[in-house]
Amino acid sequence: MTTDVHQLDDGAWISVNDSREVNVSDLWLLARSDFCGCETTDFLAEGFVKVGVDYPDIQARIAGQCIACGESGVTDWLTVGRVVDPDSGEFYGVVHESVHFPEKRTRLARPEE
Amino acid sequence: MPSKVEKWKDEVYGNEIREHLMEFAEQGWDAIPEDEHDAWFERFKWWGLYHQRSGQESYFMMRIGTPNGVIKPGQLEVIGEIAKEYATGPVDNPEFGEAYCDWTTRQSIQLHWIKLEDIPEIFEKLEAVGLGTQQACGDSWRNIVGCPVAGKDKHEHVDAWPVAEDLHETFKGNDDYSNLPRKWKVAIAGCDEGCGQGDINDLAFEPAEKDGELGFNVRIGGGLSRKEPRLARDIDVWVPPEQAADVAHGMSSLFRDYGDREDRFNARIKFLMDEWGPEKMRSVLQEEYVDFELPTAGEDMRDQYSYNTGSQDGHNDHVGIHEQKDGNYYVGLNVLVGRMGADDVLELAELADEYGSGEVRLTQRQNIIVTDVPEENLDEFTSEPLLENYSPDPSPFMRGSIACTGTEYCSLSIVETKNRQVRYARWLKDNVELPEDHKDFHIHLSGCTASCAQPQIADVSLRGMKTRKDGEPVEALDIGLGGGLGDDPRFADWVEMRVPADEVPGAIKNLVNNFEDAREDGETFRDFVEDRDEETLAEMVEPEETDYHDPYMHNTKMTWYPYAEDDDMQSSPAPTDGSGEPLPSDD
Numbered sequence: 001m002t003t004d005v006h007q008l009d010d011g012a013w014i015s016v017n018d019s020r021e022v023n024v025s026d027l028w029l030l031a032r033s034d035f036c037g038c039e040t041t042d043f044l045a046e047g048f049v050k051v052g053v054d055y056p057d058i059q060a061r062i063a064g065q066c067i068a069c070g071e072s073g074v075t076d077w078l079t080v081g082r083v084v085d086p087d088s089g090e091f092y093g094v095v096h097e098s099v100h101f102p103e104k105r106t107r108l109a110r111p112e113e
Numbered sequence: 114m115p116s117k118v119e120k121w122k123d124e125v126y127g128n129e130i131r132e133h134l135m136e137f138a139e140q141g142w143d144a145i146p147e148d149e150h151d152a153w154f155e156r157f158k159w160w161g162l163y164h165q166r167s168g169q170e171s172y173f174m175m176r177i178g179t180p181n182g183v184i185k186p187g188q189l190e191v192i193g194e195i196a197k198e199y200a201t202g203p204v205d206n207p208e209f210g211e212a213y214c215d216w217t218t219r220q221s222i223q224l225h226w227i228k229l230e231d232i233p234e235i236f237e238k239l240e241a242v243g244l245g246t247q248q249a250c251g252d253s254w255r256n257i258v259g260c261p262v263a264g265k266d267k268h269e270h271v272d273a274w275p276v277a278e279d280l281h282e283t284f285k286g287n288d289d290y291s292n293l294p295r296k297w298k299v300a301i302a303g304c305d306e307g308c309g310q311g312d313i314n315d316l317a318f319e320p321a322e323k324d325g326e327l328g329f330n331v332r333i334g335g336g337l338s339r340k341e342p343r344l345a346r347d348i349d350v351w352v353p354p355e356q357a358a359d360v361a362h363g364m365s366s367l368f369r370d371y372g373d374r375e376d377r378f379n380a381r382i383k384f385l386m387d388e389w390g391p392e393k394m395r396s397v398l399q400e401e402y403v404d405f406e407l408p409t410a411g412e413d414m415r416d417q418y419s420y421n422t423g424s425q426d427g428h429n430d431h432v433g434i435h436e437q438k439d440g441n442y443y444v445g446l447n448v449l450v451g452r453m454g455a456d457d458v459l460e461l462a463e464l465a466d467e468y469g470s471g472e473v474r475l476t477q478r479q480n481i482i483v484t485d486v487p488e489e490n491l492d493e494f495t496s497e498p499l500l501e502n503y504s505p506d507p508s509p510f511m512r513g514s515i516a517c518t519g520t521e522y523c524s525l526s527i528v529e530t531k532n533r534q535v536r537y538a539r540w541l542k543d544n545v546e547l548p549e550d551h552k553d554f555h556i557h558l559s560g561c562t563a564s565c566a567q568p569q570i571a572d573v574s575l576r577g578m579k580t581r582k583d584g585e586p587v588e589a590l591d592i593g594l595g596g597g598l599g600d601d602p603r604f605a606d607w608v609e610m611r612v613p614a615d616e617v618p619g620a621i622k623n624l625v626n627n628f629e630d631a632r633e634d635g636e637t638f639r640d641f642v643e644d645r646d647e648e649t650l651a652e653m654v655e656p657e658e659t660d661y662h663d664p665y666m667h668n669t670k671m672t673w674y675p676y677a678e679d680d681d682m683q684s685s686p687a688p689t690d691g692s693g694e695p696l697p698s699d700d
Contacts, residue, residue, distance in 0.1 A: 004148075006117050008118075009524045010338075010339075010377075010378075010525055010563060012523075012525040018147055018149065018150040019147075020170075020524075023166075023167055023524065024524075025520070025579070025668070026670075026671075044578065044579045047525075067578070067581065067589075067611055070611070
């Protein structure tokens with residue numbers, strides 16, 4: 001089955017196969033990111049702006065700010081979890097408190113339908 | 114490419130949702146196919162039902178739209194009864210008990226913990242007294258706001274209540290406007306105090322005189338959400354009351370046809386106004402959507418506006434006892450953060466019947482007004498014990514407090530809000546002295562940038578954030594100052610960011626003291642802020658721990674319910690069946 005991903009309620013959360021999986025208000029640690037000047041960005045997720053699938057990764061660009069320096073903006077693509085087996089559709093979220101590496105996409109994620 | 118929400122709306126939207134909703138309610142929560150949850154929950158909003166946040170699955174917030182905040186005789190009792198019978202969750206709220214009503218900043222009513230299975234009964238009870246939830250949420254004409262004492266107010270020049278009622282009747286359930294690109298918020302007021310707050314609405318009708326005739330000037334494109342606040346802009350149009358609906362038809366058709374359906378973040382008409390400007394907006398309205406020549410704007414009354422202006426002169430709210438034009442009085446009661454226990458609602462319904470006409474009205478400052486009280490009843494009414502908690506003469510910190518729903522129920526919020534603001538207001542009342550001439554001091558707490566508590570138009574604006582304290586993540590607030598409406602509306606300057614929530618009362622205390630020390634004689638807080646740069650103001654806000662205790666410093670969003678003894682997400686009883694019993698999990 002196709003993995004169905006979208007953001008809802010003004011970007012409050014990410015739905016994966018009609019299940020609420022990732023919420024705003026969590027803190028994410030971002031490394032090797034040009035989001036701000038901090039060595040590690042202590043990033044508060046305030047809204048999911050774009051979502052996509054880059055199998056098996058579920059990815060998002062998130063609006064928010066670094067709570068250390070105050071820089072705000074939208075991240076590059078971040079992996080927020082994985083659906084390893086599209087048939088089962090089961091979502092495995094990443095641990096947001098771990099260190100994450102946002103990446104610039106060279107190809108587009110599957111566009112929202 | 115149209116957004117996914119647009120695709121769902123193309124399939125089923127508007128009035129027809131009700132039939133499906135009733136079928137699901139009949140069969141129970143499990144009847145909603147799991148792979149259609151998102152689509153149906155998006156659609157249910159149109160009927161005033163908002164699926165509560167993560168950890169509270171199967172429970173809904175229900176919004177009842179009361180145009181202009183008017184609750185007619187007999188309706189408040191039904192609202193209280195419904196809250197008591199159906200709006201109870203698995204755990205009580207420590208400040209407000211097991212059942213309560215929220216009066217909102219758009220003069221509506223919100224109930225929480227509503228179960229799908231109870232909706233048909235609730236609809237029946239509401240509709241039996243002329244109330245409803247239709248279009249209370251969703252991409253449609255929302256509840257129309259306005260001066261809550263329209264038709265009664267001595268400051269009124271045009272009675273906007275019949276116009277508001279006509280717009281409500283015309284646009285509720287109207288298939289031509291049932292599927293707009295996004296929400297459509299309308300304000301209409303006929304008084305010279307500005308209490309319609311038209312400046313922050315998509316479409317505003319404001320009182321104005323043209324060639325000796327009273328009618329409305331039209332403004333378009335206001336709104337506060339998403340760090341993109343806009344004031345509605347004057348499109349140089351005046352309408353007489355009998356043509357207000359024609360212009361409303363035209364403007365909402367224009368929005369329906371030209372609004373952005375590909376990007377919901379860009380869909381509100383404020384963004385179309387950014388793109389077009391008021392002149393093009395007017396010319397497209399004239400050329401494509403109305404069949405009469407639009408008169409140019411009349412002479413407005415904005416220089417007399419006092420509502421939520423920080424002017425300390427005239428009505429900044431509707432709290433207090435005020436004479437109506439018929440010689441009776443309205444008594445504006447302060448409802449701290451807009452939340453009122455169901456038993457109190459029922460008692461107030463009785464009191465409104467006994468001392469007034471039975472009618473009450475909701476304000477955009479989350480308060481409630483008992484109207485039509487004869488002078489001879491005032492003393493006895495205001496001596497009622499209930500009014501000790503809902504005072505017509507409260508502390509400025511109590512009457513000035515507004516808070517949104519917050520993480521208790523809302524998916525978007527970053528922090529806990531209502532209970533926190535209750536604790537803030539009580540602490541400030543006990544510990545902070547405002548200058549003698551400041552009877553109004555507005556503090557608005559919004560849990561996120563959606564700005565449901567209208568933080569940008571308060572003396573002190575608080576917006577949900579996070580920070581670290583001793584290395585640990587804690588709930589925090591950004592602090593803004595000096596916002597307000599009026600002839601010269603102004604959004605707050607955000608001067609101090611990411612203040613740990615337990616240091617905010619100390620910050621406000623220091624700010625007020627610094628203001629008192631540095632102000633010139635008679636200078637209002639709002640003028641004081643306007644005359645100073647952000648750096649100077651930031652120095653006056655000195656966050657500080659005090660004896661204020663904040664029990665919600667942890668990440669309340671990670672809980673299933675912040676006030677549960679065992680608040681761990683895994684301990685949630687949701688989803689539940691129609692009797693509130695947990696349903697078996699798939700795991």
